[in-house]
Amino acid sequence: MERKQGLSPGRSRAKSPARSASPMSSLLRRRRKNYSHHPEPFFFRSGGLRPAEALSPLREGPDPDGMDGEDSRTEGRWAQWMKGQLSRGPSVSSSTCKRSDLRLLLGVLGAPLAPVHVSALEPFPHLSIKDTPIESSSAQYILQQYTAASGGQKLQNSIHNAYAMGRVRMVASEFETANKVTKNRNSSKVAESGGFVLWQMNPDMWYVELALGASKVQAGCNGKLVWRHTPWLGAHAARGPVRPLRRALQGLDPRTTASMFTNARCSGEKNINGEDCFILKLCADPATLKDRSEGPAEIIRHVLYGYFSQKTGLLVHLEDSHLTRIQSNGGDAVHWETTINSYLEDYRPVEGVMIAHSGRSVVTLFRFGDTAMSHTRTRMEEAWAIEEVAFNVPGLSADCFIPPDEIRLASMAEACEFSQGPRVKTTVATAPYRAKLGKLDKSSRPIVS
Helix, strand or coil: CCCCCCCCHHHHCCCCCCCCCCCHHHHHHHHHHHHCCCCCCCCEECCCCCCCCCCCCCCCCCCCCCCCCCCCCCCCHHHHHHHHHHHCCCCCCHHHHHHHHHHHHHHHHCCCECCCCCCCCCCCCCCCCCCCCHHHHHHHHHHHHHHHHCCCHHHHHCCCEEEEEEEEEEEEEEEEECCCEEECCCHHHHCEEEEEEEEEECCCEEEEEEEECCEEEEEEEECCCEEEEECCCEEEECCCCCCCEHHHHCCCCHHHHHHHCCCCEEEEEEEECCEEEEEEEEECCHHHHHHHCECCEEEEEEEEEEEEECCCCCEEEEEEEEEEEEECCCCCEEEEEEEEEEEEEEEEEECCEEEEEEEEEEEEEEEECCCCCCCEEEEEEEEEEEEEEEECCCCCCHHHHCCCHHHHHHHHHHHHHHHHCCCCCCCCCCHHHHHHHHHCCHHHCCCCC
């Protein structure tokens, strides 16, 4: 079989995300150029994009000044980021607000993760009714219908890797305080447009690159470690178990989606956009939440709801709620609740697998808890459309999902520290990486949710 070049995530970040500033457009140009010699037999092209809906912005986001210092340690940056949300007021300049909004959009919508770990190698459970609660057996039946409607388990098991490319349009649309609600009426002018590419490979490996405006977020997993890179935080690893990318659950990976809800329970029915749906509810277990918590930030809960159409059996709506408690030094605790509602549309078959070719997500960030009148609510929106999808891409290997050097060196340093005892500090002989390892100290890595 002829080896196709240009699809490898390793090629898209040939110098690792932390060292490469090449825009995503060049990656897409390379991919299209290399595929000009292999036109139609491999790719399914989904046709034109639907125009994205007009959306509206807000006037707050991460602190644009406190996050860029190269000498600042990673310690406390998650809490500082959260505190920065309230420090942004209406008097801030429009350029600063736009930059802050863009960071907020990419930070929250760029590469969120699913609540729990699932593995593509785990067999799908058989439908069991005996000695099984009705909520669990109903969920298993719904998932079997979903798997059949998505193309069947046999076809999905034959897929070893996958590729998807699409366009996105994001905007921070609303900012609310106890006394005021701020909306932007010129939403079509301030919305940011961009694109993303996603690669996946068994077992549990994935890489995503999303470019929006002049910035981009890169994230990946080599099956053992999840990492993310942003221009303002650099490269950092996620705490807790390896988890799938949430964007893959948005109609792009039915096998992982079914595996995600294996231990879910059917919690009722609901009408979504005129379509009757079954609701499956999945909660992250306390051990996983504890592993994901760090320092002053404690993950209290992470709940995922899947709404499966009673008519087609397909997933049409995905909702998850994530609650974090942050305890500041000598102050009151602050709670942040992040809720993401995704609507999946335009299902069409790609080589027999049903893929959602468009959709939209609505995100709400709610801050509360320190004083009665200081809550804030931020609303963000995203519309996306899938341009290309391919399965079993030749030439894609595990080497394409290797984390950046900063993450690998930090992981090795932590392993050495653990093996030598908690009081022994390991240093890396290579001088250029010593400062980077300081930023990735075990006790202070920011959390990727």
